[in-house]
Amino acid sequence: RFLCFSRCVASRTSMSEAVPADANEHCPGVLSETAGKSEACEGCPNQSICASSKPKGPDPDVGDIQERMRHVKNKILVLSGKGGVGKSTFTAHLAYALAKDTSVNVAVVDVDICGPSIPKIMGVEGESVHRSSSGWSPVYLEDNLSVMSVGFLLPSADEAVIWRGPKKNGLIKQFLKDVDWAELDFLIVDTPPGTSDEHLSLAQYLSNCDLTGAVVITTPQEVSLIDVRKEINFCRKVGIPIIGVVENMSGFVCPNCQTESMIFPATTGGAARMAEEMGLNLLGKVPLDPRIGRACDSGKSFFDEHPKAAATQAFFEIIDKIRQFCAVSHQ
Amino acid sequence: WLFVCCCRPAEQDHMATLQESLAQVKHVILVLSGKGGVGKSTVSSQITAALLRRNLKVGLLDIDLCGPSIPKMFGVDRQSIRQSSQGWVPVFPDASQRLSLMSIGFLLDHDSDPIAWRGPKKSAMIQKFLSEVAWGELDFLIIDTPPGTSDEHIAVVENLRAYRPDGAVLVTTPQNVALSDVRREANFCVKGALPILGIVENMSGFVCPHCAECSQIFSTGGGELLAAECGVPFLGRIPLDPRLTQELEEGRAILETTDSPTHAAFDRIADALQLLPERDRSQ
Secondary structure, three states: EEEEEEHHHHHOOOHHOOOOOOOOOOOOOOOOOOOOOOOHHHOOOHHHHHHOOOOOOOOOOHHHHHHHHEEEEEEEEOOOOOOOOOOHHHHHHHHHHHHHOOOOOOEEHHHHHHOHHHHHHOOOOOOEEEEOOOOOOOEEOOOOOEEEEHHHHHOOOOOOOOHHHHHHHHHHHHHHOOOOOOOOOEEEEEEOOOHHHHHHHHHHHHOOOOEEEEEEEEEOOOOOOOHHHHHHHHHHHEEEEEEEEEEEEOEOOOOOOOOOOOOOOOOOOOHHHHHHHOOOOOEEEEOHHHHHHHHHHOOHHHHHOOEEEEEEEEHHHHHHHHHHHHHHHHH | OHHHHHHHHHHHHHHHHHHHHHOOOOEEEEEEEOOOOHHHHHHHHHHHHHHHOOOOOOOEEEOOOOOOHHHHOOOOOOOOOOEEOOOOEEOOOOOOOEEEEHHHHHHHOOOOOOOOOOHHHHHHHHHHHHOOOHHHHHHHHEEEEEOOOHHHHHHHHHHHHHHHOOEEEEEEEOOOHHHHHHHHHHHHHOOOOOOOEOOOOOOOEOOOOOOEEEOOOOOOOHHHHHHHHHHHHHHHOOOOOOOHHHHHHHOOOOOOOOHHHHHHHHHHHHHHHOOOOOOOOOO
16 A cells, blocks of 8 residues: 555655745755755745655664675765766776775676676676575675676676666665675775666765765766866765866777877866866876777787786876775775 | 546646647657667657758657756857747747757756755646747657656646657667667657657768778777667668767858768658658547
């Protein structure tokens, strides 16, 4: 019965119905999660009613997640408001670089539920995960590098994951709570584009877990930066610290004549200008190198394939800065 | 159970307003891709521009709520929406008023404000976009979507079901990683009984402006193979065109110069769309 009711509410939450006549402009709606708590609620006559009429206790699973996360030293999110800017490529390569040191345990969790790319990029497509008494055991690439993704749970790689928010949130919760990672030095979370269910849930579940911070990926053009600024403001709203910004696909060097072209032009100063304006660190720029895409398509590490490439160098410099950030955050 | 009964009429009301708001729209086409950043908005904007060159009336609805790009691409990111007795009035970027746009970008005070909404709220917004915009008479309504197969996609397909949209154009880039996501999206269309009109391969090769050497940055040919595999038409290859990216950055999605191979590619897609039979929407 509850289900029917909630479905009704969901289908009826058109804005006019959920907003009182005397509400502030930009009222999030009385049924919204942020009712009474959002910026727009400041000074609204209904604010206290909205904020207090929700006798919701704390989610008991959050405690379990906290317990699991106590065994993870650094938790890094890889975010971007925009799709296709290279979040998964960066995630995979950050993991490869960190796991080069065999004494460091690294895990990747892919919470892009509808478009999981990590299994393909890291060359573990078609693997499956096993359930044991201590939780799901992730897929291991190396002794010190493991991966978890919805891709491992699907009957076939082409299966569409047509899930609404709550179902996605449930799986993300399980990924954080029920995967048997053991002791980890780094947990890297690859995310889908946007500022919606997955992101809100991550922020909520990891709120008291001493999250190290987020690396924000962008491409140089303004069309991408608009979305990325939204993501950064989102992080600030929900209290996710930002380690820095990476500009990906920054310039393309023609393999024939060695001249650099800007395929995605930085008409507004690119990530450098944006980072400066928003008071963030620019961690570095990775050039567009067709060999990166090819390495990802074949599930191999670009670093192993092309150790001397300029892009490899750029990646390493960025990853060093992230390592430093993590070291400082533990002092 | 009382609740179920009491919300049925509202649901019917809504379907009625939806039918009404789309009553004079001849074709509805969705632009989809499982993958982000493959150029859905670029393809949507350029299909729209190509249809406009044919003197048609076109509406473009952007349902990417967390990352709307359409207002910027048409240089109208400072515009906002007015309410009339018929509903929301879309934004008309030029004087001819043959092009109308709707996007959440028009409802935000600042470009950089995030829309941190969970599914139900996004679905409600999309329902509103479909039923409460006064589109008027249109030859085509193009719907630009966010990546994935989740709330927004379910909402748009469910809301349009009774209206019977023409179908979806799938956009992909040639590399394997993108193709697997697009395969999932094709699977979504099949499950949602949404016809696939064809597949467009975007970012297919880059011609160096200095030496004219063509580099396959994201490899090539994948889109055509996928189309064959799914048994749907292949609508063509769009090269990486820095001139187009530049023009979209500057908000000139409706271009002055129309002699490039990129335009020719979009014109062919528009040709294919113009051949679509007008669907009988009487039932």
